[in-house]
Amino acid sequence: MSLTPDDVRTIARLARLAISEQDIPRYADNLSRILDFVAQLDQADTSHVAPMAHPLSSLTQRLRDDVVTETSQRDLFQENAPQVDAGLYLVPKVIE
Amino acid sequence: MHTKTLTQLARDLKARKLSSEELTRAYLARIERFNPELNAFITVLQEQALTTARAADACIGKGDAGPLTGLPIAHKDIFCTRGVKTSCGSKMLDNFVAPYDATIVERLRQNGMVLLGKTNMDEFAMGSSNETSFYGPVKNPWDPTRVPGGSSGGSAAAVAARLAPAATGTDTGGSIRQPAALTGLTGIKPTYGRVSRYGMIAFASSLDQAGVITCTAEDAALLLGAMAGFDPRDSTSVDRPVPDYTAELEHPLKGLRIGLPKEFFDRGLDGRVGEAVYAALTVYKKLGAEVRDISLPNFWLSVPTYYVVAPAECSSNLSRFDGVRFGHRCENPVDxxxxxxxxxxxxxxxxxxRxxxxxxxxxxxxxxxxxxxxxxxxxxxxxQDFIAAFENVDVIMGPATPTPAFGLGEKTEDPITMYLNDIYANGVNLAGLPGISIPMGFVDKLPVGLQIIGNYFDEARLLSAAHQYQRETDWHTRIPKGFE
Known part of the structure; x- marks a missing residue:
């Protein structure tokens, strides 16, 4: 598996990561090596094996009563926001 | 007093031989003295710690103290701590002040523990050497040219250098056990679901689990008992009673069936680490345990499996960092x-x-x-390999890492070389089992760890096996030179 610089640009775009042009060859090399390494999995016979998503497979998703458990802490949470105004998060203009 | 274990300090506090304030001041002074060279802490909470310590002393004075009241601790900077910077070792969260406490932070606070500060770590817990931290690498107190392991490297270095009597950690693929092994400490990763993940910044949610790094198994039992247990705020927290780990420590080992997987001793393992495992097994045999050869035929799949599952979950979890609601935002975005x-x-x-x-x-x-x-x-x-093995044995033992601590910068070039340092750890997380690493000797004057893997929710057995080994040996009492 050898990723091209264009593959890395595509993956970075999907992952919403700005990668500088000069770093692209290094990521192409690193990611290719990682994918080669994990390709070992092909050698395992898994034709009759069920996939496992979670260690506690017997566990079913717990449900709770439909009651209000949280109070609004908007002001507290927005103390960490880069830019807010009147309780709203500000981002660059999306619709012209 | 810094050479004492958490359990010994608890006794001294209870007997009023020393106050929590004296104890806290002593550790804060050690942090001030040694942290510049070790870089184990990202944040030190001097004022807050002393205030909590005085409150603890008042509690002890009134006679309504619990077993942990007034004991200092350090938290890995992955645990949200209300009103305190919680960086996760990343520039992304360099400006983040947590608006709430993680469940384990809250529980240990309610138990009267004194928070000394937040420890350094690999960025978002992704690393095995603490070299990926935005705040710079942590030095191993046993040899400052070497790594302390990771990702809980700051917690391990802090406890090894006795800048804190104990610290919390998290373990997604070895991040408690590997640094504990490389710094001569006891580190336990409980069963998936045993300790709440609420407020613990997520890396790979089907693997992440919180635990502790301490000087002894006895200390780990004391802390784990306070941290473990059901939490409705974590949807994968398991509602199951928490045993009295301290009371179980003396459970006799006679008849304990130890499985030794032959795959753990294949190429890649430093032969001297293998020798140390066999020496530890001799101690267990003397205590009445029986060693059985076992096989984990799919062991070779664990690291490659981990490096698909963990990055997949990480890419999903880290999509929350969008520069909008919290965390780093770039200058002058155009759109x-x-x-x-x-x-x-x-x-x-x-x-x-990556x-x-x-x-x-x-x-x-x-x-x-x-x-x-x-x-x-x-x-x-x-x-399935582990489940089959546990039909015939009670615990599985082997090396915690293939080698002792490696040099700073030695494995940063090739990610695969770094990943393989957790070869004995990854499978335990994938299966969701508990594991502990305890000191079992030295190679090249550097500590090496014995890993004990248990069946689901069998932490009590791991802790008692570790504790009884520690009564027969003194590896866990060694303190690195310059920090005595």
Whole structure:
């Protein structure tokens, strides 16, 4: 598996990561090596094996009563926001 | 007093031989003296710690103290701590002040523990050497040219140098056990679901689990008892009673069946580490245990499986860092896409980006079945091996790491070389089992760890096996030179 610089640009775009042009060859090399390494999995016979998503497979998703458990802490949470105004998060203009 | 264990300090506090304030001042002074060279702490909470310590002393004075009241602790900077910077070792969260406490932070606070500060770590817990931290690498107190392991490297270095009597950690693929092994400490990763993950910044949610790094198994039992237990705020927290780990420590080992997987002794293992494992087994045999050869035929799949599953979950979890609601935001974004990509590109370091991109790739259309679905199936094979093994043995033992601590910068060039340091650890997380590492000797004057893996929710047995070994040996009492 050898990723091209264009593959890395595509993956970075999907992952919403700005990668500088000069770093692209290094990521192409690193990611290719990682994918080669994990390709070992092909050698395992898994034709009759069920996939496992979670260690506690017997566990079913717990449900709770439909009651209000949280109070609004908007002001507290927005103390960490880069830019807010009147309780709203500000981002660059999306619709012209 | 810094050479005492947490359990001994608890006795001294209870007997009023010393106050929590004296104890806290002593550790804060050691942090001030040694942290500049070790870089184990990202944040030190001098004022807050002393205030809590005085409150603890008042509690002890009134006679309504619990077993942990007034004891200092350090938290890995992955645990949200109300009103305190919680960085996760990343530039992305360099400006983040947690608005709430993680459940374990809250529980230990309610137990009267004194928080000394937040410890350094690999960025978002992704690393095995603490070299991916935005705040710089942590030095191993046993040899400052070597790494302390990771990702809980700051917690391990802090306890090894006796800058704190105990510290919390998290373990997604070895991040408690490996640094504990490389710094001569006891580190336990409980069963998945045993300790709440609420407020613990997520890396790979089906693998992440919180635990502790301490000087002894006895100390680990004391802390784990207070941390473990059901939490309605974590949807995968298991509602099951927590045993009295301290009371179980003396459970006799006679008849304990120890499984020794032959795959753990294949190439890649430093022969001297292997010798140390056999020497430890001799001690266990003397205590009445029986050693059986076992096989984990799919062991070789654990690291490659881990490096599909963990990056996949990480790419999903870390999508929350968008530069909008909290965390780093780039300067002058031209549009929303620019805001996302540059905030993330600037906020994350190289290893985190590698893992996000690996995860994005293995989950992307056309590759999902070949990588992610395949890894979910090999994960089943890995778990089945352990389940089969535990039909014939009570615990599994082996090395915690293939070698003692490696040099700073030695494995940063090739990610695969770094990943293979957790070869004995990854499978335990994939299966969701508990594991502990305890000191079992020295190689090249550096500590090495014995890993004991248990069946689901069998932490009490791991702790008692570790404790009784520690009564027969003194590896866990060694303190690195210059820190005595």
């Amino acid at each position: 929303l896409m620019d805001l996302y990509t540059r905030s993330r590109g600037e906020g994350f370091g190289a290893e985190v980006k 893992r996000i991109m690996t995860g994005t790739y293995v989950l992307s259309a056309g590759y999902y079945d070949a990588y992610y679905l395949k890894a979910q199936k090999t994960r089943t094979l890995i778990r």
